[in-house]
Amino acid sequence: MTTFSQELFSQEYARQLDAQDPISHLRDEFHIPKQANGEDEIYFCGNSLGLQPKRTQEYLNYELSQWQKLGVKGHFSGDFPWMPYHEFLTEESAKLVGAKKSEVVCMNSLTANLHFMMVSFYRPTAKRHKILIEDHAFPSDHYAVESQLRYHGHDPKESMLLATPRDGEPTLRTEDILKLIAEQGDEIALIMLPGVQYYTGQVLDMQAITKAGHAKGCKVGFDLAHAAGNIPMQLHDWNVDFAAWCSYKYLNSGPGSVAGCFVHEKHHNAEDFLNNELPRFAGWWGHDKESRFRMENNFMPIESVESWQLSNPPILSLAAIRASLDTVKQAGGIQVLRTKGIKLAAYLRQLLEQELSQDITILTPKETAASGCQLSLVVDLHGLDSKTVFDRIEAAGVTCDFRYPNVIRVAPVPLYNSFEDCYKFVTILKSSLEA
Missing domain, CATH: 3.40.640.10 (Type I PLP-dependent aspartate aminotransferase-like (Major domain))
Structure with a gap:
């Protein structure tokens, strides 16, 4: 299991992890959807529909x-x-x-x-x-x-x-x-x-x-x-x-x-x-x-x-x-992507466990061999259900998906997601639960 510093819940620390990531530049190879304010979405829906590589248009044309x-x-x-x-x-x-x-x-x-x-x-x-x-x-x-x-x-x-x-x-x-x-x-x-x-x-x-x-x-x-x-x-x-x-x-x-x-x-x-x-x-x-x-x-x-x-x-x-x-292939193949994917999922999991362990249950197994990019979350907070929270985080700039009856699926994928994405997601999720 990948481990991180105790100071992991900070934007600065997330950016340090991105700076150490050897394939972080691949994010620039994709079209990232924008929010209404012009900022990038937190796109955690690659488990449903992946983003468009910029080279796709060239190949189609x-x-x-x-x-x-x-x-x-x-x-x-x-x-x-x-x-x-x-x-x-x-x-x-x-x-x-x-x-x-x-x-x-x-x-x-x-x-x-x-x-x-x-x-x-x-x-x-x-x-x-x-x-x-x-x-x-x-x-x-x-x-x-x-x-x-x-x-x-x-x-x-x-x-x-x-x-x-x-x-x-x-x-x-x-x-x-x-x-x-x-x-x-x-x-x-x-x-x-x-x-x-x-x-x-x-x-x-x-x-x-x-x-x-x-x-x-x-x-x-x-x-x-x-x-x-x-x-x-x-x-x-x-x-x-x-x-x-x-x-x-x-x-x-x-x-x-x-x-x-x-x-x-x-x-x-x-x-x-x-x-x-x-x-x-x-x-x-x-x-x-x-x-x-x-x-x-x-x-x-x-x-x-x-x-x-x-x-x-x-x-x-x-x-x-x-x-x-x-x-x-440009990324170096599936083994390289898996290495980063494990780190991204582990970082997101540790953020959730540190900040929201009383409010969120993670259904996805913790063992590295039994999990991939996706984490399936259930809201446990009294008076709130997963669908309400999903609607709130979506309005705040997160794209993930909801599967009935009560699961929010989030998938930080290694080709275009960052550790900072994970930090921002948990920040938005915390605010949505507090609201």
């Missing part, structure tokens, strides 16, 4: 210019031709999630990718038909799992297995998840959990869960919406079957931008698809690149995760992702 000048020839011309454009994102995406380049691709949206993955990896039988997710999963994940169960003729009340926290505890215990897998694993076809739980900010032990699931014959996949760009991962080495993530939170690629997908190389054998041992929905962008335009209507899957692609992707969105990935 380049593609608009190519379209303007070249028309359809832009698919094959210029520095970044559109035909292979998704390949320009592969190397940096692979580094983010700890994968081989053949295992990652940018395509579709997050929930669409989860559905496509379940087409392949949820293969229920009369005995093995359950899907394990967490209680209070992100609604879209819950809906996707529930609809997949119904599609296969199973009753979600019987086939949806929920991992729940213990009474009185806000977060899951790894030993309880592993115990559930050990006890019911013979009936579990698929484990699909988050890398980082959206509501509490808890980081799950993906490696241990994957190992336990495979030991019982389950397929294991993860929703990395709140993990990608937040924490380092080793999906290949952990032997995860599949994963999917959005790119507009910690990866700053713009609202609704194209998502990412991982499929372990052990599942890339074309014969597994052709023999229906690993079925998938097919489209022409997943067809062998050398023969794709022969139009022979004889699907031959690419022997990589690319075979799960359906259509050619939206280039403008991929250009925004390329801008965001280049910004991460």
Whole structure:
């Protein structure tokens, strides 16, 4: 756990920490929203929508210019031709999630990718038909799992297995998840959990869960919406079957931008698809690149995760992702961001504990390995509720978010947030509680 001086609650001390930060200059690479008085917002909402890198406009304008000048020839011309454009994102995406380049691709949206993955990896039988997710999963994940169960003729009340926290505890215990897998694993076809739980900010032990699931014959996949760009991962080495993530939170690629997908190389054998041992929905962008335009209507899957692609992707969105990935690369990669992210979250936590321990409960685990950038806060002050306090801090220049019934989520992210942001946030929060 990172420790700080006892004099940490001062603007001067926060500025000293920023002066010691080797990547503080990256804040200048982003557009920071302004308050009505012209000052920067305290933007702690990168867990929902990351800010725009300044280079994004340049990258988008380049593609608009190519379209303007070249028309359809832009698919094959210029520095970044559109035909292979998704390949320009592969190397940096692979580094983010700890994968081989053949295992990652940018395509579709997050929930669409989860559905496509379940087409392949949820293969229920009369005995093995359950899907394990967490209680209070992100609604879209819950809906996707529930609809997949119904599609296969199973009753979600019987086939949806929920991992729940213990009474009185806000977060899951790894030993309880592993115990559930050990006890019911013979009936579990698929484990699909988050890398980082959206509501509490808890980081799950993906490696241990994957190992336990495979030991019982389950397929294991993860929703990395709140993990990608937040924490380092080793999906290949952990032997995860599949994963999917959005790119507009910690990866700053713009609202609704194209998502990412991982499929372990052990599942890339074309014969597994052709023999229906690993079925998938097919489209022409997943067809062998050398023969794709022969139009022979004889699907031959690419022997990589690319075979799960359906259509050619939206280039403008991929250009925004390329801008965001280049910004991460400029920072030095995910390990550098994680190092600063740990320090930012620890500083914010210590400020809250020192100044507001009687009024605020932090749901997010304190252990570094079990937490990322996000802290989930609940107001405990008599006569006040979290939503009222959220409205007050928002009016005072803070952008974070509120999740019902009572959680304020704040996420100081290392690419553009500062230690001074953390100090200012706690100052505003204190005033809002006193009001």
